[in-house]
Amino acid sequence: MGLGSNPWHPVPLGFVFRSRAKEEKAQDADKAPVTDSTQTRHPEAPKGRPTPKRSEAQTQRRSVANTPTSRKEAAKRQRDERRAALEKQRQALAGGDERYLPARDKGPVRKFARDFIDSRFNIAEFFLPMAVVILVLSMVQVPALQNIALLLWLVVIVLIVLDSVVTGVRLKKRLTERFPDTNRRGAVAYALMRSLQMRRLRLPKPQVKRGERP
Numbered sequence: 001m002g003l004g005s006n007p008w009h010p011v012p013l014g015f016v017f018r019s020r021a022k023e024e025k026a027q028d029a030d031k032a033p034v035t036d037s038t039q040t041r042h043p044e045a046p047k048g049r050p051t052p053k054r055s056e057a058q059t060q061r062r063s064v065a066n067t068p069t070s071r072k073e074a075a076k077r078q079r080d081e082r083r084a085a086l087e088k089q090r091q092a093l094a095g096g097d098e099r100y101l102p103a104r105d106k107g108p109v110r111k112f113a114r115d116f117i118d119s120r121f122n123i124a125e126f127f128l129p130m131a132v133v134i135l136v137l138s139m140v141q142v143p144a145l146q147n148i149a150l151l152l153w154l155v156v157i158v159l160i161v162l163d164s165v166v167t168g169v170r171l172k173k174r175l176t177e178r179f180p181d182t183n184r185r186g187a188v189a190y191a192l193m194r195s196l197q198m199r200r201l202r203l204p205k206p207q208v209k210r211g212e213r214p
Contacts, residue, residue, distance in 0.1 A: 119208045172184075
């Protein structure tokens with residue numbers, strides 16, 4: 001009788017353990033939850049997250065499309081934005097739109113200071129025309145005219161200083177009355193610098209007429 005026909009032939013231990021391990025794996029596979037492979041996932045939804053709404057998906061697509069893909073495109077976009085901001089600022093200086101004015105011109109205090117200067121005659125605003133006249137007179141090779149130019153120059157300087165002092169005192173008093181709890185630092189100097197400019201060349205453009213009370 002051969003060994004294969006002997007029912008009492010001992011079975012190798014390795015074979016027994018391998019069979020038992022296979023049976024345990026099969027049982028674990030049967031207990032695992034079955035997932036539906038036909039369930040579809042939105043192509044734009046990240047794995048493990050809910051599907052976004054259509055409006056959110058469109059917003060994401062637009063943001064991705066508007067994102068610059070290179071340094072050159074980013075630089076071009078910055079130039080365009082800067083150019084648009086400067087154009088808005090230029091229009092604001094011409095029309096007085098507070099939203100786009102430079103930082104030094106913004107605020108009710110600065111606006112009141114501008115209106116105060118624009119509503120009156122200032123000797124300082126005639127400084128440039130008189131300086132041209134004085135320069136021409138001083139270049140003429142006539143001692144009498146040169147002396148007149150020097151005297152006229154001294155008179156203009158004295159008048160500008162006196163007028164600026166009086167203007168500064170009055171403006172400071174008006175600002176204290178109108179804006180008692182507001183920071184007024186630098187407003188008087190800002191107004192006096194504006195008074196040195198000719199009215200038609202001032203920026204922002206004057207918004208009040210001469211003689212009109214601000």
